[in-house]
Amino acid sequence: MDSTSKFSQDQATTFEIYQRHVNSGLARLLAFMGLDAEEVRAEGVYVWDSKGRKFIDFLGGYGVFNFGHRHPRIVQAVIEQLDAMPLSSKIMMNRKQAELAQKLAEITPKSIEKFFFCNSGTEAVEGALKIARLATGRKGVIYTEEGFHGKTAGSLSATGRKRYREPFEPLLTNFLEVPFGDASALEQACESANGEICAFIVEPIQGEGGIRVPPEGYLKDVREITRKAGVLLVLDEVQTGLGRTGKVFACEHEAVAPDLIVLGKALGGGVVPLASFGGTEQVWQKLEEDPLLHTSTFGGNPLACSAGVSAIEVLLKEKLAKRAEEIGSGFLSRLREICGGYRELIREVRGKGLMVGIDFADRDFAELFIASLIKAGILVAFALNAPQVVRLEPPLNTPEPVFEEVLSGVSQALSQVAQVISNYQGAEKYANL
Numbered sequence: 232m233d234s235t236s237k238f239s240q241d242q243a244t245t246f247e248i249y250q251r252h253v254n255s256g257l258a259r260l261l262a263f264m265g266l267d268a269e270e271v272r273a274e275g276v277y278v279w280d281s282k283g284r285k286f287i288d289f290l291g292g293y294g295v296f297n298f299g300h301r302h303p304r305i306v307q308a309v310i311e312q313l314d315a316m317p318l319s320s321k322i323m324m325n326r327k328q329a330e331l332a333q334k335l336a337e338i339t340p341k342s343i344e345k346f347f348f349c350n351s352g353t354e355a356v357e358g359a360l361k362i363a364r365l366a367t368g369r370k371g372v373i374y375t376e377e378g379f380h381g382k383t384a385g386s387l388s389a390t391g392r393k394r395y396r397e398p399f400e401p402l403l404t405n406f407l408e409v410p411f412g413d414a415s416a417l418e419q420a421c422e423s424a425n426g427e428i429c430a431f432i433v434e435p436i437q438g439e440g441g442i443r444v445p446p447e448g449y450l451k452d453v454r455e456i457t458r459k460a461g462v463l464l465v466l467d468e469v470q471t472g473l474g475r476t477g478k479v480f481a482c483e484h485e486a487v488a489p490d491l492i493v494l495g496k497a498l499g500g501g502v503v504p505l506a507s508f509g510g511t512e513q514v515w516q517k518l519e520e521d522p523l524l525h526t527s528t529f530g531g532n533p534l535a536c537s538a539g540v541s542a543i544e545v546l547l548k549e550k551l552a553k554r555a556e557e558i559g560s561g562f563l564s565r566l567r568e569i570c571g572g573y574r575e576l577i578r579e580v581r582g583k584g585l586m587v588g589i590d591f592a593d594r595d596f597a598e599l600f601i602a603s604l605i606k607a608g609i610l611v612a613f614a615l616n617a618p619q620v621v622r623l624e625p626p627l628n629t630p631e632p633v634f635e636e637v638l639s640g641v642s643q644a645l646s647q648v649a650q651v652i653s654n655y656q657g658a659e660k661y662a663n664l
């Protein structure tokens with residue numbers, strides 16, 4: 232070991248260790264946004280850093296913290312399971328997995344009966360696409376432009392952003408891209424593929440694509456088209472699921488039942504990583520004939536499943552989907568009012584429930600806005616496939632006064648951004664004289 236390249240971890244700041252041993256580019260990006268200290272504690276909608284600063288978490292882990300940080304009921308369930316048996320022997324059944332599967336069967340669309348558990352959204356997407364191939368015997372997958380399904384090879388093949396795809400090509404073959412929100416483009420793609428497509432994978436509302444809400448009736452049309460073409464409909468509700476959009480699942484807005492549903496993020500209650508894909512009896516059939524075709528060492532562990540069971544109980548008991556719907560619509564219209572005063576900066580404010588996006592006219596405007604909000608103690612971030620869109624995805628149980636605080640923070644941040652830009656434009660004019 233070359234001792235000169237090492238340094239005492241006791242003396243190094245987290246930022247320095249990130250630069251040397253995690254990722255220097257990431258460290259610089261976080262510092263640029265004003266996040267140079269590490270997070271140390273969280274509770275409800277708040278996060279504290281090592282400098283003692285308190286932040287309102289209005290990003291909510293982009294869909295992880297629907298129940299806030301460390302919801303007491305979920306934490307208690309996890310502690311009890313930790314004391315009893317956190318990980319599975321893998322050779323015996325575990326009650327928590329059974330309970331979670333049963334609860335999911337109760338709250339997902341009626342036709343979804345069977346569930347497989349894993350640890351992240353991308354893994355759940357991988358599994359769903361494999362099962363779609365297995366169930367149909369076909370290979371092709373249709374996905375949407377700007378859609379996001381994860382960054383492992385299979386999911387990346389269905390993720391619609393060149394920047395993330397190109398460095399890793401060739402990806403999986405027989406993946407076909409169509410515009411999001413355009414049912415006739417899907418119909419044409421199904422027809423031209425001539426019976427070769429196993430699945431169409433789509434988010435009911437695109438999250439990383441920039442909180443893009445499709446035209447009304449899109450999902451219903453998609454259901455009709457896929458059914459006719461014998462193509463399985465895979466709904467990725469990793470970000471929209473568990474109350475976020477004002478329904479327990481976003482597909483309920485159009486009463487659409489998929490063949491496969493993908494869940495993650497909030498499923499672990501904001502306490503333990505957990506993801507899942509569920510399917511109909513028919514889709515599951517081949518997997519039941521050979522149950523070891525798709526497996527996972529940590530998937531379905533009792534610790535994560537205890538968090539999942541408790542998360543669903545909290546979602547239903549605290550009626551959080553309804554709360555997201557009610558609070559969300561008021562919040563969205565107030566936000567539109569405020570942003571309406573900045574037409575030169577903002578193209579659109581959109582969303583459903585508490586999944587909200589502010590679409591800036593320029594990526595730089597979005598970055599300035601984020602930095603300004605962070606400085607004021609409010610955490611938000613841009614969407615991965617649409618960096619000019621800032622998304623707001625607060626915990627669904629965020630107290631009402633916090634929404635007021637955030638609205639006034641947004642208003643101040645926008646006026647600062649407008650000021651910076653007008654100073655800059657003034658300086659540019661001066662420079663051109």
Ligand code: PMP
Binds near residue numbers: 353356380439496
């Ligand atoms: N699907 C959707 C809709 C997502 O938003 C994400 C993550 N943003 C994923 C899949 C991938 O999830 P993970 O990062 O847990 O792999």
